[in-house]
Amino acid sequence: xxxxxxxxxxxRPAGGRPAVxxxxxxxxxxxxxxxxRRLRDVLRCNVVDGRYPxxxxxxxxxxxxxxGARRATVRDxxxxxxxxxxxxxxxxxxxxxVRERYVAPISELHGTDGADDGLLALRIRPIVLxxxxxxxxxxxxxxxxxxxxxxxxxxDYVATIAGEPFAVATNYMAFPEADAVTDVPFDSxxxxxxxxxxxxxxxxxxxxxxxxxxxxxxxxxxxxxGTAVMLGEEDIWDASGRIYDFAVCYFRTDRFVFSSTDWAxxxxxxxxxxxxxxxxxxxxxx
Numbered sequence: 001x002x003x004x005x006x007x008x009x010x011x012r013p014a015g016g017r018p019a020v021x022x023x024x025x026x027x028x029x030x031x032x033x034x035x036x037r038r039l040r041d042v043l044r045c046n047v048v049d050g051r052y053p054x055x056x057x058x059x060x061x062x063x064x065x066x067x068g069a070r071r072a073t074v075r076d077x078x079x080x081x082x083x084x085x086x087x088x089x090x091x092x093x094x095x096x097x098v099r100e101r102y103v104a105p106i107s108e109l110h111g112t113d114g115a116d117d118g119l120l121a122l123r124i125r126p127i128v129l130x131x132x133x134x135x136x137x138x139x140x141x142x143x144x145x146x147x148x149x150x151x152x153x154x155x156d157y158v159a160t161i162a163g164e165p166f167a168v169a170t171n172y173m174a175f176p177e178a179d180a181v182t183d184v185p186f187d188s189x190x191x192x193x194x195x196x197x198x199x200x201x202x203x204x205x206x207x208x209x210x211x212x213x214x215x216x217x218x219x220x221x222x223x224x225x226g227t228a229v230m231l232g233e234e235d236i237w238d239a240s241g242r243i244y245d246f247a248v249c250y251f252r253t254d255r256f257v258f259s260s261t262d263w264a265x266x267x268x269x270x271x272x273x274x275x276x277x278x279x280x281x282x283x284x285x286x
Contacts, residue, residue: 001142001143001144001145001242001243035069035070035073036072036073036074036076036077036080037077037080039063039067039069039073039074039077040076040077040078040080040081042067043057043063043077043078043081044081044084044086047081047086047087047097048101048103052097054096055096055097056094056095056096056097057078057087057094057095057096057097059094059095060074060075060078078095081095084254085098085254086098086254101254101255101256101257102161102255102256102257103257103258103259104256104257104258104259105258105259105260105261106258106259106260108258109206109232109258110203110204110206111189111190111191111194111201111204111236112201112203112204123161123162124159124160124161124166124188124189125159125160125161125163125187125188126157126158126159126160126186126187126188126189126190127157127158127160128155128156128157128186129156129157129158129220130154130155130156131153131154131155131156131157131186132153132154133151133152133153133154133178134151134152134153134154134172135148135149135150135151135152136148136149136150136151136152136172137172139246140152140172140246143172143235143243143246144172144174144243144244144245144246145174145242145243146174151175152172152173152174152175152178153171153172153173153175153178153181153182154170154171154172155169155170155171155173155181155186155190156169156170156171157169157186158220158221159189161256164222164255165220165221165222165252166251166252166255166256167221167249167250167251167252167256168217168220168221168249168250169190169247169248169249169250170247170248170249171190171245171246171247172245172246172247173244173245174243174244174245177197177199177244177245180197180198180199181193181194181197181199184196184197190247194236199238199244200238200239201236201238202237202238202239202240202241203236203237204234204235204236204237205234205235205237206232206233206234207232207233207234208230208231208232209230209231209232210228210229210230210231211228211229211231211250212225212226212227212228212229213225213226213227213228213229213250217229217250221250221252223252223254227254228253229250229251229252229253230250230251230253231248231249231250231251232247232248232249232250232251233246233247233248233249234246234247234249
């Protein structure tokens with residue numbers, strides 16, 4: 001399949017799911033009107049940003065004073081953070097951040113960042129699960145523009161950072177590109193493998209969603225079954241727009257996340273108004 005680098009988001013096949021009618025009515029009321037949820041979100045941001053010295057959170061009484069919250073609200077928020085694996089609570093010690101969370105620019109996910117010290121540039125070490133030629137499954141064949149059952153290279157691996165699983169990825173690569181990577185050592189990130197093989201990276205396209213990890217994915221990522229993980233489907237193409245690699249990836253999101261930054265039209269100076277779709281009415285419209 002050939003893809004123009006200027007093309008929009010990858011079209012998704014139309015499904016048979018019925019249209020959902022927005023439900024208008026009384027808002028759902030949590031027992032504390034969302035106070036513990038919002039406090040949880042604020043505390044999580046503080047933990048991730050490293051705002052607590054030595055990773056130790058303020059005590060319950062101090063959090064009550066800082067945020068004007070009830071003790072029950074504070075306890076509920078801390079309990080939710082503990083369930084997420086963000087903090088641990090020890091009687092007589094207090095509440096502390098369990099471990100660091102790595103943040104990488106989403107451009108690294110596309111292999112276009114070019115940074116030599118990025119999260120995905122030099123720190124990934126793959127554990128190869130499978131690397132052999134297989135018949136192309138139909139979903140991969142459609143993306144790669146080959147017939148179902150045609151030979152493709154399957155590269156299945158667990159990506160680790162500092163010895164800890166970060167992602168599980170299954171790549172299906174068309175020929176002749178597959179020939180180029182067959183005997184090349186795979187000891188870093190996937191884009192480095194492409195570069196070491198002399199392959200051209202014209203661009204990539206990701207579709208991201210959230211799913212619950214099944215038993216196999218959970219075991220490979222070393223998380224509990226049912227844990228929320230990020231699912232990504234990727235197309236990689238050359239400069240002509242021809243897709244030569246299709247991948248399905250599962251990412252841990254408890255310790256590894258991506259950030260995205262963009263500027264409104266006009267750049268950082270903000271000299272031009274934000275682009276606005278003509279289909280979206282202005283809030284101040286009469």
